[in-house]
Amino acid sequence: MVGPKRHFLPLAVISLSAFFFYSYYHSSLPSSTSELSPNFTVSNPIYAQNYNPSLANFSFIVKVLAFNRLDSLSRCLRSLANADYLGDRASLHVYIDHFAHQNVSSTTTVDQKLSESRGILEFVDGFDWKFGEKLVHYRTTNVGLQAQWLEAWWPSSDNEFVFIVEDDLEVSPLYYEFIKSLIVNFYYNASNYSPSIYGASLQRPRFVPGKHGNKLLLDDKTRLFLYQLVGTWGQILFPKPWKEFRLWYDNNKAKDIKPFLEGMVTTGWYKKMGERIWTPWFIKFIQSHGYFNIYTNFLHERALSVSHRDAGVNYGKTAGPDSQLLEDRSLDFNILEMHPLSSLKWFDFCFREVIPGRIVTNMDELELLLPSLNKQDSILMVNLFEVSDSVARNLLCHFERLNIRNYILLGPESDFLFDLARRGHPVINVDQFIKWVGLHKLTSQGSQFEAIKSILAKAYVIKKCLENGYNLWVVDGNMLFLSADPFSESKDPNYDFFLATSLELFYVRSSATAKKMWDNNLVSKVVAMAEDLAKKGSLSHSDQSFVHVMAILLEQNGAKFRKLDETTFGIKIGSANVNKSSLGDKKLVYWSAEMGLESIQKWLEELNLWVVDQENSCTAVVCHKS
Numbered sequence: 001m002v003g004p005k006r007h008f009l010p011l012a013v014i015s016l017s018a019f020f021f022y023s024y025y026h027s028s029l030p031s032s033t034s035e036l037s038p039n040f041t042v043s044n045p046i047y048a049q050n051y052n053p054s055l056a057n058f059s060f061i062v063k064v065l066a067f068n069r070l071d072s073l074s075r076c077l078r079s080l081a082n083a084d085y086l087g088d089r090a091s092l093h094v095y096i097d098h099f100a101h102q103n104v105s106s107t108t109t110v111d112q113k114l115s116e117s118r119g120i121l122e123f124v125d126g127f128d129w130k131f132g133e134k135l136v137h138y139r140t141t142n143v144g145l146q147a148q149w150l151e152a153w154w155p156s157s158d159n160e161f162v163f164i165v166e167d168d169l170e171v172s173p174l175y176y177e178f179i180k181s182l183i184v185n186f187y188y189n190a191s192n193y194s195p196s197i198y199g200a201s202l203q204r205p206r207f208v209p210g211k212h213g214n215k216l217l218l219d220d221k222t223r224l225f226l227y228q229l230v231g232t233w234g235q236i237l238f239p240k241p242w243k244e245f246r247l248w249y250d251n252n253k254a255k256d257i258k259p260f261l262e263g264m265v266t267t268g269w270y271k272k273m274g275e276r277i278w279t280p281w282f283i284k285f286i287q288s289h290g291y292f293n294i295y296t297n298f299l300h301e302r303a304l305s306v307s308h309r310d311a312g313v314n315y316g317k318t319a320g321p322d323s324q325l326l327e328d329r330s331l332d333f334n335i336l337e338m339h340p341l342s343s344l345k346w347f348d349f350c351f352r353e354v355i356p357g358r359i360v361t362n363m364d365e366l367e368l369l370l371p372s373l374n375k376q377d378s379i380l381m382v383n384l385f386e387v388s389d390s391v392a393r394n395l396l397c398h399f400e401r402l403n404i405r406n407y408i409l410l411g412p413e414s415d416f417l418f419d420l421a422r423r424g425h426p427v428i429n430v431d432q433f434i435k436w437v438g439l440h441k442l443t444s445q446g447s448q449f450e451a452i453k454s455i456l457a458k459a460y461v462i463k464k465c466l467e468n469g470y471n472l473w474v475v476d477g478n479m480l481f482l483s484a485d486p487f488s489e490s491k492d493p494n495y496d497f498f499l500a501t502s503l504e505l506f507y508v509r510s511s512a513t514a515k516k517m518w519d520n521n522l523v524s525k526v527v528a529m530a531e532d533l534a535k536k537g538s539l540s541h542s543d544q545s546f547v548h549v550m551a552i553l554l555e556q557n558g559a560k561f562r563k564l565d566e567t568t569f570g571i572k573i574g575s576a577n578v579n580k581s582s583l584g585d586k587k588l589v590y591w592s593a594e595m596g597l598e599s600i601q602k603w604l605e606e607l608n609l610w611v612v613d614q615e616n617s618c619t620a621v622v623c624h625k626s
């Protein structure tokens with residue numbers, strides 16, 4: 001549908017209906033968590049390591065993918081030539097696919113096709129491009145869209161950017177100024193740089209590929225946002241992620257690994273169209289790497305790039321422009337105004353908000369983080385010490401399936417922990433946290449100290465949760481939930497504390513009794529115990545157990561607690577008589593911390609509970625309406 005031009009009446013109608021739409025869905029807008037994001041910056045110095053691009057070496061290439069549509073191509077090139085390149089050099093590379101030989105039946109059609117191709121070549125040769133070099137790549141066979149995209153570019157440096165346009169696109173005269181500002185702000189300004197960003201799409205966002213995902217809704221004030229989906233109608237690609245993608249594609253293709261991703265509409269396309277399209281590959285790559293694309297929200301169906309959806313490979317018959325081209329400078333806002341990255345919202349394939357970069361290193365940051373854990377009165381803290389990376393990633397995929405969002409991960413400082421935070425999982429960096437509370441002097445080297453550090457950190461986290469009125473579940477990463485609330489039936493209202501020794505499970509209710517205990521310096525008692533432990537040469541298994549330490553302290557304080565019998569709601573894997581049918585209505589599975597990764601994986605695979613692929617990424621995208 002072609003939207004109305006700038007006449008008063010239709011515009012008023014549009015904004016009214018937009019207002020209605022906005023109000024109607026307002027309750028479902030993910031607004032509650034977002035106020036917090038500005039305090040968590042994604043452009044953490046940790047991510048900026050090896051980051052050294054130079055604007056002096058910036059270069060820009062427009063890659064036009066063409067086939068047999070002369071009218072479309074000429075409209076496209078004219079619009080590109082009509083933009084202001086600000087005196088920068090901009091190269092134009094045109095890739096002309098060949099018609100398919102085998103489908104041409106008679107000589108008349110052959111002659112017709114040949115003359116069509118010549119017409120296109122003549123037009124491109126005669127086309128005046130005064131902003132930089134013009135290069136024409138005329139193919140000898142029909143390679144189709146996948147190869148047209150994938151072979152369009154191998155970045156020659158970290159400062160080379162491309163803008164890929166299919167021939168039925170038309171761009172705004174303002175497009176280059178916008179792209180340049182965007183690249184300067186989000187690539188060359190280190191404080192707004194994120195390694196998660198793979199590019200920017202100039203098309204109007206229109207589609208949510210995750211099945212049962214949220215509606216694509218944004219508030220009227222949002223101009224830029226981040227979204228995982230690639231936008232093929234005018235996509236700017238950043239060099240490093242694209243190179244990474246090409247190598248990833250190579251690897252998967254060579255090993256015959258298909259880009260299947262359960263829960264995504266695009267996987268259905270792949271099953272139908274196979275290698276004729278390229279987006280399912282890219283989407284799978286983006287999902288496994290946790291990357292994002294910049295999008296615009298110019299309202300009133302406006303965009304800097306529109307697709308005329310002409311009849312061709314994608315459309316059987318012409319469907320007309322998908323959006324309104326943003327052309328005039330007399331806009332109601334300044335499109336060149338760029339905001340700090342920390343103020344933008346991030347959305348996943350379900351169009352659910354993601355908050356990357358939440359790395360807690362002290363108690364103040366923890367306090368700020370707690371309300372972002374999705375308005376629950378209980379928080380789930382998962383210990384990742386001594387948990388292997390793939391087991392942790394598998395656990396998080398189960399959280400996604402079960403829609404568990406009130407968790408926080410506790411682990412030692414590591415690239416893995418930072419990567420989890422980059423992908424939107426809130427983490428506590430225990431090494432920094434311990435330093436902040438002044439306990440790093442409590443030295444004792446070696447792996448046993450890790451256990452002591454995690455015990456201390458847990459005691460502090462409980463204190464902060466109680467102060468803020470949250471109940472807390474402390475669980476170990478060596479388990480998997482089979483239900484969103486595995487302990488619901490165990491929660492006896494007569495108790496404020498529950499523990500289960502072999503699960504390293506500890507629950508504390510935010511009650512007056514619990515608060516009083518923690519106010520009465522329970523933490524310093526934990527510290528004293530930790531100091532004693534640290535002096536001890538070697539620690540027994542129970543010495544290293546948080547639950548064990550808590551049981552002693554609760555007893556000393558005369559507090560009532562309930563020991564949970566884990567076998568009533570959980571099942572321990574690793575013994576011969578466990579199989580799919582014995583899972584029954586169990587709420588969780590767990591295993592001994594000594595069990596090796598290979599056995600854990602083997603067991604979980606047998607029970608259909610291993611839901612990560614060989615890259616440790618989830619085999620499915622599971623959307624829940626929020």
Ligand SMILES: *[C@@H]1O[C@H](CO)[C@@H](O)[C@H](O)[C@H]1NC(C)=O
Nearest residue numbers: 034035036037038039040368
């Ligand atoms: C960010 O943190 C500061 C304190 O460091 C606080 O005053 C401010 O309200 C926070 N901003 C948001 C949006 O939460």
Ligand SMILES: *[C@@H]1O[C@H](CO)[C@@H](O)[C@H](O)[C@H]1NC(C)=O
Nearest residue numbers: 052053054055056057058157
């Ligand atoms: C720009 O590229 C040239 C040639 O590759 C290189 O010698 C130079 O160091 C680069 N400049 C900067 C500032 O990185």
Ligand SMILES: *[C@@H]1O[C@H](CO)[C@@H](O)[C@H](O)[C@H]1NC(C)=O
Nearest residue numbers: 099100101102103104142144
């Ligand atoms: C070529 O013809 C075959 C068989 O008629 C058909 O399956 C195929 O889709 C055609 N290819 C193109 C590119 O039109």
Ligand SMILES: *[C@@H]1O[C@H](CO)[C@@H](O)[C@H](O)[C@H]1NC(C)=O
Nearest residue numbers: 185189190191192339340341
């Ligand atoms: C880099 O970005 C920050 C945050 O948006 C901004 O304050 C600063 O002015 C920018 N630097 C330059 C050189 O534009």
Ligand SMILES: *[C@@H]1O[C@H](CO)[C@@H](O)[C@H](O)[C@H]1NC(C)=O
Nearest residue numbers: 576577578579580581582583
């Ligand atoms: C599964 O385990 C139960 C006991 O836990 C056993 O009775 C049953 O035979 C086992 N089933 C299979 C298929 O091994």
